[in-house]
Amino acid sequence: MNLFSPLIPEYDPLEARKLPFAEQARLVCKAWALEGYGSPLTAYLFYLLKIGLYVWGWIGFCSFSAGMGELSSIGTWMFTPVAFQKAILWSMLFEVLGFGCGSGPLTARYLPPFGGFLYFLLPKATKLPLFEGAPIIGGGTRSILDVLVYAAMVASLFVALVHPAPGFEQFLPIVILTVFAGVLDKTIFLAARGEHYWVTVVVFALEPNWIAGAMIVQLALWFFAGFSKLNHHFATVVCVMASNGPFIPFKWFRKSMYRNYPDDLRPSQTAVVKSWMGTALELSVPAVLFAGAVLASPTILTVGLILMVLLHSYITSNVPMGVPLEWNVLVVYGAFFLFYANGTSVSPFDVSWPMGIFLILTSIIVPFAGNRWPHKISFLLAMRYYAGNWANSVWLFRGESYKKLERLRKVSPWVPNQLTLLYNETVAAAISGKVQAFRLMHMHGRAYQKILPEAIRMQDYPEYTWMDGELMAGMVLGYNFGEGHLHGAQLLRSVQEQCGFEPGELRCICLEAQPIGRTTLDYNVYDANQGLMKGGQVKINDLRKLQPWPAA
Numbered sequence: 001m002n003l004f005s006p007l008i009p010e011y012d013p014l015e016a017r018k019l020p021f022a023e024q025a026r027l028v029c030k031a032w033a034l035e036g037y038g039s040p041l042t043a044y045l046f047y048l049l050k051i052g053l054y055v056w057g058w059i060g061f062c063s064f065s066a067g068m069g070e071l072s073s074i075g076t077w078m079f080t081p082v083a084f085q086k087a088i089l090w091s092m093l094f095e096v097l098g099f100g101c102g103s104g105p106l107t108a109r110y111l112p113p114f115g116g117f118l119y120f121l122l123p124k125a126t127k128l129p130l131f132e133g134a135p136i137i138g139g140g141t142r143s144i145l146d147v148l149v150y151a152a153m154v155a156s157l158f159v160a161l162v163h164p165a166p167g168f169e170q171f172l173p174i175v176i177l178t179v180f181a182g183v184l185d186k187t188i189f190l191a192a193r194g195e196h197y198w199v200t201v202v203v204f205a206l207e208p209n210w211i212a213g214a215m216i217v218q219l220a221l222w223f224f225a226g227f228s229k230l231n232h233h234f235a236t237v238v239c240v241m242a243s244n245g246p247f248i249p250f251k252w253f254r255k256s257m258y259r260n261y262p263d264d265l266r267p268s269q270t271a272v273v274k275s276w277m278g279t280a281l282e283l284s285v286p287a288v289l290f291a292g293a294v295l296a297s298p299t300i301l302t303v304g305l306i307l308m309v310l311l312h313s314y315i316t317s318n319v320p321m322g323v324p325l326e327w328n329v330l331v332v333y334g335a336f337f338l339f340y341a342n343g344t345s346v347s348p349f350d351v352s353w354p355m356g357i358f359l360i361l362t363s364i365i366v367p368f369a370g371n372r373w374p375h376k377i378s379f380l381l382a383m384r385y386y387a388g389n390w391a392n393s394v395w396l397f398r399g400e401s402y403k404k405l406e407r408l409r410k411v412s413p414w415v416p417n418q419l420t421l422l423y424n425e426t427v428a429a430a431i432s433g434k435v436q437a438f439r440l441m442h443m444h445g446r447a448y449q450k451i452l453p454e455a456i457r458m459q460d461y462p463e464y465t466w467m468d469g470e471l472m473a474g475m476v477l478g479y480n481f482g483e484g485h486l487h488g489a490q491l492l493r494s495v496q497e498q499c500g501f502e503p504g505e506l507r508c509i510c511l512e513a514q515p516i517g518r519t520t521l522d523y524n525v526y527d528a529n530q531g532l533m534k535g536g537q538v539k540i541n542d543l544r545k546l547q548p549w550p551a552a
Contacts, residue, residue, distance in 0.1 A: 008426065022449075089166070095193050099116065108418075199362050211338065212349070231387065234278070389513045396509075472487045
């Protein structure tokens with residue numbers, strides 16, 4: 001692993017840009033299989049430092065409470081109720097400021113490495129209102145009202161964090177302002193991890209036995225994360241993650257994830273078995289901890305906590321793209337607070353009926369509905385974390401039409417331009433190719449070889465710049481974390497309104513997630529100027545037979 005520069009693949013990245021799609025895709029995917037993203041060591045040091053600052057910030061806010069905040073005595077106060085409450089509040093603030101998930105170089109954020117508040121406090125920046133086109137609240141760019149509501153939300157979190165013992169009066173403004181901010185811009189509610197942190201703050205505010213309510217939230221996170229992996233997608237996630245893991249860089253190990261490297265990059269039986277084991281582990285954790293808490297059994301709780309540590313250690317050690325590292329730290333800490341410190345004295349059934357109904361809605365019905373109707377509900381609200389079954393998109397810019405994006409009010413420049421400020425053109429092209437490979441290596445990415453000819457003439461492909469929708473969301477909205485609906489048709493309409501692309505200059509392919517109980521993926525192809533060009537479906541069984549690149 002290089003210290004400062006990414007790994008450069010064996011092929012010439014600049015020449016690869018001129019090749020037909022099939023050959024280009026084959027080169028970048030073969031490179032990913034052995035090298036992953038090829039990030040330099042300093043990229044991982046960036047995230048290690050960020051985790052340290054995250055923990056330090058939590059300790060600092062805990063110091064505002066009597067008897068807490070001293071590192072030398074952390075064992076005596078870290079599992080107190082106030083310490084857990086401040087961990088949730090701080091995590092929510094950390095995320096909504098843009099410092100958590102979706103930040104830094106592994107998410108193609110280079111200069112600057114963060115979005116978040118840099119965009120959410122920027123008037124005229126692009127946003128995604130819940131009620132698009134509605135008077136006052138439905139505009140496509142950020143107004144003074146948007147800025148003030150977001151600033152008030154941040155301030156309310158800060159006020160609660162510095163309070164010695166935050167209670168209803170501190171929690172209620174956070175609950176209300178987060179919803180208001182989410183109505184004005186869906187991006188902010190998702191960035192605040194509404195399905196986890198916001199729901200837990202509601203529990204803090206309204207439930208006397210809030211530890212029981214927080215247990216239900218955390219059990220739901222694990223359960224639906226495992227439930228969403230009951231598909232054919234997750235095996236390709238295992239391959240992509242193993243090829244990118246920084247701690248097991250051995251080529252023989254990475255090749256073992258594929259049927260026959262370099263000719264057949266479908267998941268090997270080893271990868272498939274690993275995906276089954278990972279899914280079983282993720283489902284076992286909530287089942288065992290739930291049983292342990294209901295039965296008040298220290299032995300069962302200990303087994304559940306061991307399984308939980310194994311699960312999150314594996315996830316964190318692979319440094320998954322999207323880098324939800326602080327979230328994993330919080331979930332591990334929360335498990336010990338809820339089920340080690342309180343598991344024998346509190347049961348999830350101890351929650352009151354009104355709060356129970358609320359939690360059934362937010363932590364059971366909404367996630368299940370999100371698995372059944374993924375086009376209507378964010379994968380974050382559905383708790384379909386890292387299952388590989390995500391909505392996603394690819395934006396295709398013809399020639400230099402991408403320069404029209406400079407008409408947008410934003411902080412981050414065009415991603416290739418960020419890269420050329422750090423590296424030479426060859427390295428920048430290599431990194432761009434790896435982003436494309438990441439998308440194509442997943443099961444859903446194989447669909448693009450079928451859909452791409454419906455968006456553009458394939459002989460014209462070298463004239464287009466392939467830009468993954470995740471990078472578009474990060475650059476235009478200031479946030480990206482695997483939520484394909486952030487860079488779908490609504491964002492395209494807003495971008496077109498501000499930039500004015502001519503027919504054929506920008507084509508966008510939007511691919512939806514696979515609903516549970518169905519065997520197809522829905523897709524739509526758009527021209528930014530002319531609107532919907534075509535829609536259709538792709539069969540999952542067809543994708544399972546394909547390589548990440550089309551046959552020559």
